[in-house]
Amino acid sequence: MLSERQDAILREVVRIFTDTGQPVGSKTLMNALPFHVSSATIRNEMATLEEIGYLEKTHLSSGRVPSINGYRYYLDYLVQPSIVPRDVAKKIDEDFGQTYHQLDDIIERSAKILSHLTSYTAITLGPESSKTLLTGFRIVPLNSHQIMAIIVTSDNNVENNIYTVDDELDSSLIEKFVKIVNDKLVGQPLPKVIEMLHDDVPIILSNYMHSASGLVDMVDDLFQKADSDKYFVDGQLNLLNYADSNDMQEVQSLFSIINQSNDLKKLLDPSSSESGIRVRLGSELGSDALKNYSIITADYDVGHHGKGIIALLGPTTMHYSQLIGLLGEFRTELAKRLIDYYSRYDDS
């Protein structure tokens, strides 16, 4: 455990370093600290902090910068969310603006607002979909060889796909199929729906046609789509402002990470079930491209509709206290909006 004075010094090093981007020396620190000790004392303290592994020198006679461990300690024990100015809170509210017809629109807009507000990259994820239920399934013939299948879920999300069908597929069979899905699967949570779609439905269908699996396999991807998490990313280009301009390779891998929902899933994974705002340093995540970046995740809670995640991706030297404060504000605002949304559209 560190002494109070060491805490203060570490906190101040982080603050100044995030502001200036320059290593921090003992004299600068002397003038910045709220209490007075000589620069020599500070040098001694910094030497111990370096020994513990919380500070680093860029070269033998330079000032100190926080190490990864130093950041970790800072984030775990020292950072205090700064209070969000009133006009920012107001701006969030204004930016949300209008009312929304689609759940995803709100989540997508959230990413936009966050990235604009912070000039970092924002990633958002809607409320956990394992709690959403199937509420409807339709198939619409488009022309002689194409049909559209549509899924509606309890959070008012709609997904659709278009399929090409050969002539032998009788329209009465399709109607039968739609009826079975609506009768048997509506009201079930999506994972359960997918399970039953493959187990129960073919059995029932086999009464009417000999090869039932074709139809089920065809629409399977649509159900998968409805059940899979949908991430929204905004402000990707902001990464360019912080990227090491000599290492285009790194920028490219970074971009490909945030465009792959599989990778995103790992990044945002709320594995530790603790609720709240967490910061994860990229270097802790093993990925080489993320070495100099970090990610702040916050969950938001929409009651029985589940929890979602909002996140900010930026360089390790982000303004954590500000951003944590902002995310704190934003998550409650977003939850409020979503509760409002659900109450407006929930079938009563």
Added chain:
Amino acid sequence: MLSERQDAILREVVRIFTDTGQPVGSKTLMNALPFHVSSATIRNEMATLEEIGYLEKTHLSSGRVPSINGYRYYLDYLVQPSIVPRDVAKKIDEDFGQTYHQLDDIIERSAKILSHLTSYTAITLGPESSKTLLTGFRIVPLNSHQIMAIIVTSDNNVENNIYTVDDELDSSLIEKFVKIVNDKLVGQPLPKVIEMLHDDVPIILSNYMHSASGLVDMVDDLFQKADSDKYFVDGQLNLLNYADSNDMQEVQSLFSIINQSNDLKKLLDPSSSESGIRVRLGSELGSDALKNYSIITADYDVGHHGKGIIALLGPTTMHYSQLIGLLGEFRTELAKRLIDYYSRYDDS
């Protein structure tokens, strides 16, 4: 007009400069040219070429690089498409692979193939949509307060939007509306459809309801969407390989240009109705961000289904001869695929 020797020199300067990225000197040139003259002679010729404005020096005693005008001349008179190796042609065919259910899938895939093949940024546009006809219009109720409107066009493209409706909108009225659109507008080209939707349909509708315009206005954006050009961009990140890494600003404007279909429209605009492959130097386009880039456009012809465009965006120092050869191959391959697609799905 230039002498044959001057042509050869300019062509060689372009070739070496694109290969090495370095200014080309008289000695290098002497060894590279297919005929032998001394470096002094070449110096004299280069001096004239510089006077005319086709070559430039980066500083007083450097080798020469092609100027914009030099490139223009090279592209207009000197460049010869290189022959596409057989394995590349084969690779294109393989990459297209499977058969497609949607026209847009083919166009999108084209962008992917092109960008991978060239490691530049590819932009593709489907066949001109003013020739596509409306073939169907559906409205599907999703739940108590949402409906989905669907448009099908003669090129088998499908567009849909979801709308929130208030309770007072009677379902029989909606059916009426759908019937009118299908009776009166199907078979018309899309621009005409949009016109009639606003002129004729409200008049007919007003027999059944007093405020007909609400319904028309609601679905208007869907028809607009179906009629608007849809660009596909792939390999955006390749731009990072050629960008001036000191000027992140430029990279950002570049990205925002290729993500705005309005800007893209200007870039690809086949204003000069001449058919074929054209190269436009970014500096000729006025846009500051494009100063160091150029764009190669090629149209492709699908008979009475209209013409589309494929394009490559890259630095001014692209390998024009190779790329022009490649695009030549690609446009015929794509046209073949599309004709095949149409013949497979055209209602007979």
Added chain:
DNA sequence: GTTAGCACTCCAATATGAATAGTGCTAAAA
């Protein structure tokens, strides 16, 4: 019209030196 030769120019890379900002350590003061 072409070429050899030479003086000239600029760049890129390398060294040199001074100024600066920082450190660690020691010995004295609190």
Added chain:
DNA sequence: TTTTAGCACTATTCATATTGGAGTGCTAAC
């Protein structure tokens, strides 16, 4: 025992030479 002043030391950064090399333009001869 903790804090401080003072000093020797180190690395970076910036500006300023110094050099070699690649290239040019020009002139005079072929």
